[in-house]
Every structure is written in C-alpha cells, then in structure tokens.
Amino acid sequence: MIGGEGLPAGTPRWGHKVSGVRTLSGGRHEVTFADGSTVETSLLVGADGTWSRVRRLLSDTTPEYTGESYVETYLYDAETRHPLAARAVGDGSMFAPAPGNAIVAHRESGNTLHAYVSLTRPLEWFDAIDFSDHAAAAARVVQEFDGWAPELTALITDADSGPILRPLYTLPVGHRWDHVPGVTLVGDAAHLVPPNGEGANLAMFDGSELGKAIAAHPEDIDAALAEYEQAMFPRTSETPQGDELVESLFGDNRQKVCSLCSPKRD
Numbered sequence: 001m002i003g004g005e006g007l008p009a010g011t012p013r014w015g016h017k018v019s020g021v022r023t024l025s026g027g028r029h030e031v032t033f034a035d036g037s038t039v040e041t042s043l044l045v046g047a048d049g050t051w052s053r054v055r056r057l058l059s060d061t062t063p064e065y066t067g068e069s070y071v072e073t074y075l076y077d078a079e080t081r082h083p084l085a086a087r088a089v090g091d092g093s094m095f096a097p098a099p100g101n102a103i104v105a106h107r108e109s110g111n112t113l114h115a116y117v118s119l120t121r122p123l124e125w126f127d128a129i130d131f132s133d134h135a136a137a138a139a140r141v142v143q144e145f146d147g148w149a150p151e152l153t154a155l156i157t158d159a160d161s162g163p164i165l166r167p168l169y170t171l172p173v174g175h176r177w178d179h180v181p182g183v184t185l186v187g188d189a190a191h192l193v194p195p196n197g198e199g200a201n202l203a204m205f206d207g208s209e210l211g212k213a214i215a216a217h218p219e220d221i222d223a224a225l226a227e228y229e230q231a232m233f234p235r236t237s238e239t240p241q242g243d244e245l246v247e248s249l250f251g252d253n254r255q256k257v258c259s260l261c262s263p264k265r266d
Contacts, residue, residue: 016033016034016035016037017033017034018031018032018033018034018048018053018054019032019033019034019053020032020053021044021053021054021056021057023057023180024040026181026182027042027181027182027183027221027222028040028041028042028182029041029044029057029182029183031044041182042182042221043182043183043214043221044057044182044183044184045183045184045185045186045210046058046183046184046185046186046189046190047185047186047187047189047203047207048189049187049188049189049192050063050169050188050189050192051063052185052188052189054183054185054189055185055189055190057180057183058177058178058180058183058184058185059175059177061171061172061175063169063170063171063192064169064170064171064172065123065167065168065169066168066169066170066194067120067121067122068118068119068120068121068168068194069118069119069121069123069126069165069166069167069168070116070117070118070119070165070166070167070168071116071117071119071137071141071156071162071163071164071165071166072114072115072116072117072162072163072164072165072166073114073115073117073138073155073156073159073161073162073163073164074112074113074114074115074159074160074161074162075112075113075115075154075155075158075159075160076110076111076112076160076161077111078107078111078112078113079111080111081160082113082154082158084150084151084154085105085113085151085152085154085155085158086113087151088105088149088151088152088154088155089105089106089107089113089155090107091107092106092107093105093106093107094106096148096152097118100119100120100121101117101118101119101120101144101145102117102118103115103116103117103118103145103148103152103153103155103156104116104117104118105155113155115155115156115159116166117141117155117156117163119141119144123167126165126167129141129165131163131164131165134159134162134163137163138156138157138159138162138163139157141156141163142156142157168194168195169192170192170193170194171191171192171193173193173237174233174237175190175191175192176229176233177229179222179225179226179229181222181225182221182222182225183225184210184225184228184229186203186206186207186210187199187202187203187206187207188203190206190232190236191232191236191237202236206228206232209228209231209232210224210225210228213225213227213228
C-alpha cells in the first residue's frame with residue numbers, strides 16, 4: 001500500500017521472466033523478457049537473486065559454489081501419513097547436524113513438513129544423481145545417512161514432493177562495484193552468502209534504504225543510488241557470513257550432537 005491506496009493497475013507485472021538486459025544511453029537500460037517483449041527503464045533495480053542478469057551491468061563477479069548443497073523435500077498430511085517424521089519434527093522445527101551432513105525440517109501450514117537435507121559434497125557428486133527420478137534420487141541420498149534414525153531418514157525416503165537439488169553459492173565478502181547511472185542491486189543480487197538467517201532481512205532493508213535515498217533525492221536518482229550503495233557496501237560486509245554458521249553447525253568442532261543422528265551400535 002502506498003499512501004493508503006493500492007499500487008496502480010499493471011504494477012507489478014506477473015509472469016515476466018527476464019532473459020536479458022542491456023545498457024542504453026543517458027542512464028537508461030532495456031530489459032528483455034522471455035516472451036520477447038521489452039521495456040526501457042530510467043531506474044533499474046536488480047532484485048533477481050543468485051544468478052542476477054542485472055548484476056552483469058555492474059560487475060564481472062560470478063557466484064561460486066560453497067561446497068554444500070541442500071536436497072529439499074515435502075511431506076504432506078504429516079500426522080496421518082508420516083507420523084514418525086511428524087513426531088521427530090515436533091510442533092516447530094528440528095535440526096539434526098553432523099559433520100558434512102544434516103537434516104533440517106520445520107512445520108508449515110496444512111500439516112506439511114518441509115525438509116532441507118544438507119550434504120557437503122562437490123557438484124560432481126550431485127551430477128551423478130538423476131534428480132528427475134525422485135525414488136532413485138532419494139535412495140541415493142539416504143545412503144549418506146546410513147544408521148540414522150528412521151524417523152529422520154523418512155524425511156528423505158517418504159517425501160511426497162522432491163527431492164529437489166539446491167546447490168548453495170556465494171559472492172566474495174565485500175562484493176562491490178563502481179557506480180553505474182540508472183542501475184543498482186538489492187538482496188542476493190548484491191551480496192549473496194550461504195544461508196545465515198539474514199538474507200531476507202537484508203533484502204528488505206536494502207529496499208527500505210534505497211527507497212529512503214530516492215525520497216531524499218527525488219530530482220537526482222544517481223545521487224540517491226550512490227548514497228544507497230556507499231552505505232550498503234560496508235553494512236553487508238560486516239554481516240555474519242553464512243560459512244561461519246555452516247562451520248559451527250556442520251563442522252568437526254560442532255558443540256552439540258543429535259542423538260537421533262548418531263549411527264546405531266550393536
């Protein structure tokens with residue numbers, strides 16, 4: 001809502017996947033969509049995530065694989081159809097970490113369990129798995145959790161949706177660019193890190209700070225963008241990095257051990 005009113009008709013436009021962007025003159029840019037349509041902008045804000053096409057206008061830096069991937073699953077009608085997994089997850093969320101492996105799950109609306117299975121493996125390891133064959137992919141992934149409690153491995157083997165591969169990527173700490181008229185970035189497009197609990201918060205804060213800068217310089221968009229960027233660069237560089245969280249949870253020096261994820265002994 002803006003000033004108590006809804007957004008003007010046609011804003012936003014849904015179903016417009018960006019296929020390319022290019023620089024025009026005078027701080028303007030052309031955005032091309034997958035359906036072949038184009039639009040010219042006087043202000044272009046890239047909020048398009050890890051593989052941002054807008055970032056290419058500002059930086060040659062590309063995301064690098066962190067060494068860790070998530071395998072995502074969903075279990076529906078959990079209390080009725082997946083009672084063991086439902087009890088393991090409980091009423092909120094559950095975290096079962098071990099060095100190089102983890103199973104994380106939480107409840108969602110509609111009696112749904114949503115799980116992220118973490119594996120620290122090279123991309124080539126995942127390339128050898130056919131994730132289009134859900135049963136075969138689940139069978140291969142669960143082999144990495146041999147001896148774990150069945151109420152945990154059920155989050156892999158009994159999935160109603162998935163498994164879906166989610167490799168994790170990152171941009172260098174302190175990623176920045178020289179100001180380019182008429183374009184900037186927010187969120188993961190600007191400062192991608194492994195999951196650290198701050199990604200969505202930072203993206204929303206970026207948008208808020210950019211909006212305030214534009215409001216403060218309504219007649220000089222480039223001054224607004226420069227002010228926003230110069231404040232954003234140090235702020236995001238000082239944010240705890242995701243690899244620190246990953247090491248604390250999955251590294252050899254983790255402080256807590258989940259009893260359910262310890263291999264069974266005779």
